[in-house]
Amino acid sequence: MSVTTETKKALPLRVLVVTMYDGPDPARRLESRLWLAGGRFDREVAVSGLPAESPVVRYDERGVGLVVTGAGEANAAASLTALVHSGHFDLRGTYILVAGISGIDPAQGTLGTAVWTDFAVHGGAAHHIDARELPDGWDSGYVALGADRPGAPPAWGLGHEVFELDPRFLRAAYRLTADVDLADSEQAAALRARYPEAPANAAPMVRIGSTMSENTFWSGPLLSQRARRWVSVFTGGRGQYCTTQMEDNATLLVLWRAAAAGLVDAARVAILRVGSNFDQAPPGGRPQDAFGANDCWDLAAENAYRVGSVVVQDIVERWTVWEHGVPASGESRRPPPT
Known part of the structure; x- marks a missing residue:
């Protein structure tokens, strides 16, 4: 594998996959390792400012980055x-996925459910x-900035409270993947069986x-319950809380600022989040039971x-369809095998 510390010209990428974990925990680092195992990432560029462990x-030669x-x-x-x-x-x-x-x-x-954001x-x-x-x-201690009670809309903000992902890319990604054969496990089945509905x-x-x-x-x-109402308030009732994580608003703030500078196309950004743990214990359980003991990372x-990977593969294999923007609904369906 070749490692490059400097490049003379900025390398164009067709797809950039963004993952978060690659640490010592074997299950969590699968988030990035599965992409590495399933791809052909035979080239590297060192970027100052990335984590020391990554x-x-x-x-690769297809123009897919990780x-x-x-x-x-x-x-x-x-x-x-x-x-x-970095240049x-x-x-x-x-x-950007x-x-x-x-x-x-x-x-x-449920555990293993894949959610396009x-x-x-x-x-x-x-x-x-x-x-x-x-x-x-009051039924909650969380109040939007500048508001006077739970559930009231904010009076002011910081500029990163809510982002809407491009609907056209969202629909295209969903159409391509709605029928993907998802993995499951006995552990997940046993955990979800404790929930009654x-x-x-x-x-x-x-x-x-x-x-x-x-x-x-x-x-x-x-x-x-607070998260459901919070998401509803900040999206004007258009959003429905489904997943929770630690990075996405920070990620989108960087990308939206980059888009404003002409460095990124915000209409080409998608977020896929998959349930690794429930945000609450099953009925009769303790809230702290959800802190990692019953997860399926x-x-x-x-x-x-x-x-x-289905979306990534479609983009690179049919680049002439995707190159100038997200294709129309009919074009974003994978053709049947011949």
């Missing part, structure tokens, strides 16, 4: 800022009051939904790759 962008940002908002923002402004890659025509694991609302999906909403840019000191009549206790599927970003790994039905990583 300091290079890997790419970067690992590190987990959490700060890592995602720092890594993508370094990449976008090593020309990303103006690149399709963020693919990773997430918590999932049992009312919206329509809205990313930041859950941590807020006022917060400890639950032991809630005013009378579908879709939590049903088989995983591919769907569209909204995600909430927050560095806090929270758990419990009351906080899930490996299953989620597998399905993120299975679903995401």
Whole structure:
């Protein structure tokens, strides 16, 4: 494998896959390792500012690249800022796919469910009051910035509270992957069987939904209820909370600023999140039981790759269809085998 520290000319990429994990935990690092195992990433470019454990962008002759940002908002923002402004890659025509694991609302999906994101909403840019000191009549300690009560819309913001992903790319990605054969496991089946209703206790599927970003790994039905209302408020009722993770609003802020500078095409960005754990314990369980003891990180990583790779493959194999923008609905369906 060749390693390059400098490039004379910015390399155009057709697709850039963004993953978050590549650390010591064997299950979590599958998020990036499955892409490496399934691809032909025989070239590397070292990029200053990427994580020490993943300091290079890997790419292949098809124009597909892979970067690992590190987990959490700060890592995602720092890594993508370094990449976008490194000068090593020309990303103006690149399709960018963020693919990773997430918590999932049992009312919206199950372990292994793959969710194409329509809205990313930041859950941590807020006022917060400890639950032991809630005013009378309040059902939550989370209040939007500048608001005077839970559920009220914000009066001011920070500029990264909500992002809408391009609907045309979203629909194309969903059409291509709605019938993908998803992985499942006995462990996941046993865990989901503890939930009394579908879709939590049903088989995983591919769907569209909204995600909430927050560095806090929270758990419990009351906080899930808060997330549902939070997403609804910030999207004007258009979004439905489905998954939760730590990076996506930071990632999108970097990419949207890059788009404003003409470095990235925001209409070519998609986010795929797959349920690795429920955002609450089953009925009768303890909220803290959801903190990693009952997760399926490996299953989620597998399905993120299975679903995401279908879109990547279609883009590179039919580049003449995708090159000038997301194709129309009929063109974005894979032709049947001959």
